[in-house]
Amino acid sequence: MKKLLLLTALFIFAFGFGQTAKEYFQSGYDKAEAKDFYGAISDFTKVIELNPNDDEISYIKNGKTRYISNSDVYYNRGVAKYELKDYYRAISDYNKAIELDPYYTFAYYNRAVSKHYIKNYYGAISDYSRAIELNPNYTSAYKNSGGAKEKLGDLNGACVDWKQAAKLGDTDAAGWVANQCN
Numbered sequence: 001m002k003k004l005l006l007l008t009a010l011f012i013f014a015f016g017f018g019q020t021a022k023e024y025f026q027s028g029y030d031k032a033e034a035k036d037f038y039g040a041i042s043d044f045t046k047v048i049e050l051n052p053n054d055d056e057i058s059y060i061k062n063g064k065t066r067y068i069s070n071s072d073v074y075y076n077r078g079v080a081k082y083e084l085k086d087y088y089r090a091i092s093d094y095n096k097a098i099e100l101d102p103y104y105t106f107a108y109y110n111r112a113v114s115k116h117y118i119k120n121y122y123g124a125i126s127d128y129s130r131a132i133e134l135n136p137n138y139t140s141a142y143k144n145s146g147g148a149k150e151k152l153g154d155l156n157g158a159c160v161d162w163k164q165a166a167k168l169g170d171t172d173a174a175g176w177v178a179n180q181c182n
Contacts, residue, residue, distance in 0.1 A: 071100035
């Protein structure tokens with residue numbers, strides 16, 4: 001009888017206190033906010049393991065309930081990897097986020113930035129362009145696309161993008177237009 005009670009207690013302890021996907025996401029988000037990127041990656045990975053069917057998960061941000069799917073989990077894990085300068089693995093997570101949600105503007109933008117850092121300027125421009133298609137007022141995408149074009153020696157193309165970024169209010173881009181564009 002004592003063995004049965006002990007086994008029951010161990011079972012309850014082992015399975016009764018396991019975190020849910022929602023709790024792991026919240027923990028991962030909190031760790032990322034605290035700049036514990038390795039901990040965030042671990043928690044976001046657990047969310048993916050616990051939520052293979054991509055069920056909607058709720059979490060709290062700034063006192064409001066938000067809803068996310070696995071595309072958001074992959075995106076957030078990609079951001080954590082990006083912060084650790086692990087650009088190739090960040091790109092892999094952004095790829096998965098885009099596969100799950102082809103309209104994920106921020107995933108395209110962040111994948112472009114990661115590609116920019118590894119000097120894949122053509123890939124970066126393609127992703128900046130897709131982010132701009134999805135959000136024509138995406139100032140940073142215009143500005144950074146111009147930077148990638150400049151790296152490739154396409155100053156005319158860079159100026160077109162910087163002018164649009166300046167038109168949308170980016171002061172850095174306005175300065176580049178004034179200094180480098182006709």
